[in-house]
Amino acid sequence: MNSRTLTTTSWFSVLRLAIVLMLLCGGLYPLISTQLGQALFPEQAHGSLVYLHGEAVGSRLAAQSFSEPRYFHSRPSAADYDPTGVSGSNLAPSNPELRQRVARDAAALSHQENVPVEKLPVDLVTASGSGIDPHISPAAAELQAPRVAAARGLPMDQVRRIIAENTQAPFLGVFGPTYVNVLTLNVALDQAERINP
Structure with missing residues (x-):
């Protein structure tokens, strides 16, 4: 060979x-x-989709922009809420551009929610690392509750109950923070409004 x-x-x-x-x-x-x-x-294999009246309205894994007063608003997004362009802003806390944007957003949010700037939860004026974090803190949801209740004509107790039903505890009770998924919260409000117009 x-x-x-x-x-x-x-x-x-x-x-x-x-x-x-x-x-x-x-x-x-x-x-x-x-x-x-x-x-x-x-559910996860198909994108963790959320349905309203039989129609997919989004994924519980990606934030959406909500601007109407009747909806809870998501935290700011450096990716403009685009799940295909996931990214943080990469601006350091000392960056003047970031400071100006946060100050501008905080002033607008303070006026919109009728609370002093110093009472705003930090997650409502800062973007997440991914840019599409779908969660807000319970404090951020509580801050927005009066506006949402007034816009929908719902009692505050009912809105608070829906917030509590959509609040997730840390994984195994210790891993991660307590959070509220904004999309599922808004869908629950729409469903409650349809049941009790």
Whole structure:
């Protein structure tokens, strides 16, 4: 057996191995993992979509911009609420541009919610690292509750109850903060308003 035969044999072995690995890693593994994901975690595998009246209105994983007074507002987004352009602003706290933007937003929010600037929760004037964090703190939800209740003509007790129902505790009671998902909160309000017009 000469060296040319060995080289040809080696190339065929490498080619066979490449084809087998391509079929396993590029075909069989994604197919099995996708099917398992859809069987074990169907909601998450399909984007954690939130439905209102049978129609998908968004994902509980990505923030949306809400500007109407009848809705709870999300925190600011450095990505302009675009889940395909996830990013933070990368501006340091000492950056004049960031300070000006926060001061401007805080003044507008203070006027809108009729509270002093120093009483504003920090998450309502700062963007998250991803730019599309769908959560706000319970304090941020509580601050907006009077505006939402007035705009919808709902009793404050009912709005507070809906906030409490949409408040998530830390994972296993210790990992992460307590938070409120803005989209699910607004959808719950729309459903409550439809049930009790």
